[in-house]
Amino acid sequence: xxxxxxxxxxxxxxxxxxxxxxxxxxxxxxxxxxxxxxxxxxxxxxxxxxxxxxxxxxxxxxxxxxxxxxxxxxxxxxxxxxxxxxxxxxxxxxxxxxxxxxxxxxxxxxxxxxxxxxxxxxxxxxxxxxxxxxxxxxxxxxxxxxxxxxxxxxxxxxxxxxxxxxxxxxxxxxxxxxxxxxxxxxxxxxxxxxxxxxxxxxxxxxxxxxxxxxxxxxxxxxxxxxxxxxxxxxxxxxxxxxxxxxxxxxxxxxxxxxxxxxxxxxxxxxxxxxxxxxxxxxxxxxxxxxxxxxxxxxxxxxxxxxxxxxxxxxxxxxxxxxxxxxxxxxxxxxxxxxxxxxxxxxxxxxxxxxxxxxxxxxxxxxxxxxxxxxxxxxxxxxxxxx
Numbered sequence: 001x002x003x004x005x006x007x008x009x010x011x012x013x014x015x016x017x018x019x020x021x022x023x024x025x026x027x028x029x030x031x032x033x034x035x036x037x038x039x040x041x042x043x044x045x046x047x048x049x050x051x052x053x054x055x056x057x058x059x060x061x062x063x064x065x066x067x068x069x070x071x072x073x074x075x076x077x078x079x080x081x082x083x084x085x086x087x088x089x090x091x092x093x094x095x096x097x098x099x100x101x102x103x104x105x106x107x108x109x110x111x112x113x114x115x116x117x118x119x120x121x122x123x124x125x126x127x128x129x130x131x132x133x134x135x136x137x138x139x140x141x142x143x144x145x146x147x148x149x150x151x152x153x154x155x156x157x158x159x160x161x162x163x164x165x166x167x168x169x170x171x172x173x174x175x176x177x178x179x180x181x182x183x184x185x186x187x188x189x190x191x192x193x194x195x196x197x198x199x200x201x202x203x204x205x206x207x208x209x210x211x212x213x214x215x216x217x218x219x220x221x222x223x224x225x226x227x228x229x230x231x232x233x234x235x236x237x238x239x240x241x242x243x244x245x246x247x248x249x250x251x252x253x254x255x256x257x258x259x260x261x262x263x264x265x266x267x268x269x270x271x272x273x274x275x276x277x278x279x280x281x282x283x284x285x286x287x288x289x290x291x292x293x294x295x296x297x298x299x300x301x302x303x304x305x306x307x308x309x310x311x312x313x314x315x316x317x318x319x320x321x322x323x324x325x326x327x328x329x330x331x332x333x334x335x336x337x338x339x340x341x342x343x344x345x346x347x348x349x350x351x352x353x354x355x356x357x358x359x360x361x362x363x364x365x366x367x368x369x370x371x372x373x374x375x376x377x378x379x380x381x382x383x384x385x386x
Contacts, residue, residue, distance in 0.1 A: 043172025
């Protein structure tokens, strides 16, 4: 089956990992700091903290920003559940904001209306997680203006978006946010097998995330409660976690990073080709904001319901060995979340998107021949609805 996403592992990647396997350090060595430094430089941020997953990075980001019981985190309901779960991990309350019907990202107008109401009831969020769905950044300038007005912190969940830009600046520069999160899962733009990264321009936030990443343990005498007993000495000064990235993952990431721009450019070529070749089909193609340069992680179409049934099209394409997928089921409709007070109808734009969306295959090594197969299968599937 042709997958919707696929990693690209080269001999250079393999050699980089083997070099680490033959070294003295498999974890907590020199390679992960080099990867952190390289990512920070690439995206224009001052600091970076590598983790074993983007989910872990989201959790650390929330903790570093002081999220706790009684606080509120808001995010888009069209995202992977990790974008919301990170708030629950901290004991906070989670709520959602409807999407913009063009970008499918968190809608700034819907956010503004919700904030105005929340201020009257004293229930403003402490953190808003802005999810860059499909690799296209949210309207961060608008969200940032609201953060100044209402006093919340911003996390950019850029799990889909490394290699993209907003207003000419790399996603991850944190010009309009406190912390940005990247994912290096195998279907993402570049991979470390599993892994994530939090980048920030705040030294204090960096230090907190770095401390909590490894059990809350420090070997820095300036952070200790008393003089160390000897060179072996460490202290646990906070309740942290084992969220570390291994040296093998860091080596793979460093090698992959060298091809990031190449991968994103290829995704753009394929996305633009999809745009052209799908123009005569009754589907809505992804709209791109002129303020953004998407990383093009996903190519999501919407099947026009009055012409074709999305479920039939999806099943037909799977039967033709095309690994289409759906990103995402609205989080507020998940069985874990509905007892928290959410119900269908709460976020109509998101729910309408869910009824129509299909993610077509798109990855850096995809060929035009493979893409033609996808397009033919899509056209046949829609025709079969008649």
